[in-house]
Amino acid sequence: MFKKISIFGVGLIGGSFALALKKAGVVDKVIGAGRRMETLERARQLGIIDVASNSVAEAVVDADLILVAAPVAQTEAILASIAPHLQPGTVVTDAGSTKGDVVAAARSALGDKIAQFVPGHPIAGREQNGPEAAIVDLYVGKKAVLAPLPENTEESVERVAAAWKHCGAIIHRLSAEEHDRVFAAVSHLPHLLAYALVDDIARKPHADLLFQYAASGFRDFTRIAGSSPEMWRDISLANQTALLSELDAYMEQLTGLRALLARQDGQAIEAVYANAQRARHNWIKTIEAAEQQNKQGGD
Template sequence: MFFERVAVIGVGLIGGSFALALKAAKRCGHVAGAGRSAANMQRALERGAIDSIASDAAAAVQDADLVLISTPVAQIEKIFLSINSKIKANAIITDAGSTKRDVVAAARAALGARIAQFIPAHPIAGAEHSGVAAANPELFRGRRLILAPLEENRKQDIEILASLWSAIGARVSRMTPEAHDAVFAAVSHLPHLLAYALVHEVSERSDAAQLFGYAAGGFRDFTRIASSHPEMWRDICVANSDQLLKEVARFSAELEKIRKLLETRDAASLEKLFAEARAARERWLSGEYE
């Protein structure tokens, strides 16, 4: 389907990449953007991600056939409230938030009967840098896109949105908001938390300069995602804190098991654990779990 007018609220890495991808796939006409940073919005205009800068979210969505909200999740309810009276009756609204239960609750509270127009989504794509300067029209190619449709959504709208994401290269899957938040607490939110925690702990030491001076590939690989957007990850961790706390407890138990193996110098058990972890990762990389 071709969308004559698209609104992107939050034209950063994801929002900017989405707009560029739609344009590259010739799936849209005019793209209006809205965001908090005037400098970022100007860069989005210069890069061709958007065709006009709206004064705010409400102005951006006027006459839009498709609305993507790609902001930190804590901002989304306020955005829903601001655009509710401006949305076209047949427009599709979606998001790119990394948590889903809180976004759905915000939509139900703010949109009222228009909840049927909102289809929750989460593109499983990202990069260590944020902002429209890092946007890439190929960002979603081969990556998963999770749709978490609501019972109120029209089947036709769900299929239109799924088809659109497929057209820009994404592999579309469907999950409930509850299942989504449980899964991504384990495989996305916890890894980010650990990366931030390790870098922060090292940086607080008196010999931090020496430690960072000798840090190399292993430290760089493990901590790459600690370069992600702090505000976005603050909101994700708070919004999904119940599931994330469960994962922290599981990981703490695993670390405690390893600590005991180190204390007893149990080399055989350590090697067995490492070998099992490597084998599991290799199965994942080979696509066995797809």
């Protein structure tokens, strides 16, 4: 049970977190904090938060839990503004898509209060943004990854885990480094690749002709290139090391495939395609089985 939860950045992520906790009946008061009172006021009118505040002190004092859910580039500044008001009983977490940079920012901003910060990353999203996009069941059956620091007490980690569990999420633990390597491969690289393809096509002199014949396969492949360029610029930079390493591995893979294609090695090309198809098929089966289990668990 939480007496006071404060959320810095009441958009899709922070707003859905608030809605889910309210629905679960586990929080007395939710404070929305941020720079734009207009957005906070909308969130309040939507019933997402109880109080809209542009005073960091007011938001931080006596909070059981603080979630930082603003764009990653703002994390350090927000944590630095929180630090002077942070009391020993408060646990702070975040929802950023990268963790190594957030940990560095938190160490720099929070100093000797770093043990109170438990890095987190809920794996959920929608195309829309802002408080209007917040929905109560965004996290149901989704993963919430926690990347605890050596300094964290188990009690602090459990407090963050409990909140996400009340949202319906399934808790996973990874180190910040593991987290960043994993998401570089399965999320950050695919985004870069999709953006690169659409930009490549859009710059060709006959781009209009090309887009005219692009069909549903292209639409799905490039869906993630419809995401916010600012957000993905920040993620790419924040996870630079792991992303460069995944990109290099992928370019090596493409160089290999190019050689197979150049020498018309149909058997080897088919082996790559078939391995991919099989792996994807097994992955989809695993997902579907897990979804089935979640549904049954929820009944």
